[in-house]
Amino acid sequence: MRQLLDAIRSIGKSQGSRLVALYGCMYYGMLRPSEAVSLRLDECELPSAGWGCLEFREVRSAAGREWTDDGQVHELRKPKGGPKNSVRRVPIPPELVGLLREHVRSYGTAPDGRLFWTYRGGIYQPSTLWQVLRKARTLAFSAAVVASPLARRPYDFRHAGVSWRINAGAPGPQVAEWAGHSVEVLYRIYAHCIDGDDERWYKQMEDFLG
DSSP states (O other): OHHHHHHHHTSTTTHHHHHHHHHHHHHHSOOOHHHHHTOBGGGEEOOSSSOEEEEESOEEEEOOGGGSSSSOSEEEEOOTTSOTTOOEEEEEOHHHHHHHHHHHHHHOOOTTOBSOOOTTSOOOOHHHHHHHHHHHHHHHSOHHHHTSSTTOSTHHHHHHHHHHHHHTTOOHHHHHHHHTSOHHHIIIIISSOSSOOHHHHHHHHHHHHO
C-alpha cells in the first residue's frame, strides 16, 4: 500500500499529489471513499507528533442524480453503522497525520472546509478516483499483480486498513467501532488481507505446536 500511495502521488502534474492523502485516509483511517472526499479540516486532530484522530457526523455519498432528493450527484448522509446524530471517532497513525498536514500546507481547504477539492472547488467523482488508481497500479505493481484483484478498487484501501489493524492485534469490537459497522460485518467481510499472509500464520501455528 505504501508503494501504491507513492505511485498515486506521481500521477499527472498535480492530480495525484492532491489525492494521495485522500487515499491515505481510506487506508490508514479506514474511511469509505464517500467519507474521505467529504472530510473537513475541523473534523481532524493533527498533532505535530504521535497519533491523531478523525471525528465526523455526515458524509456525501456518490449516489447519482436519479437517487438524490435535490438532483445532485452527491447527497448528505450520516456515517454508517451508528445511531442518528452519533459521532464517529477514528484514531489515525502518524503516517496519516503527516500526509494530512502536508496536504493542508500545499492546498489549503475548500470554502466549506473540505480537505479534498477539485480545481473548481467541487467534490471528487468516483470516476476520478478509479482513473488515478488504475494508472498508479501500473506504476507500482508488476504485470502479474496488475492483472490480479489486489487493490483494484478505491474501496480496497479501506479493506486493507481494517485488515492491518486486526492483524496488528487490535480487538475486533474496537476496530468495528472505528470502522463504523458491526462486529459481525467486520469478521464476515472486512477482516481479511487483500493479498494473503499465509506464511506468517503458518509460522505462528508452528511455534505454538513447538
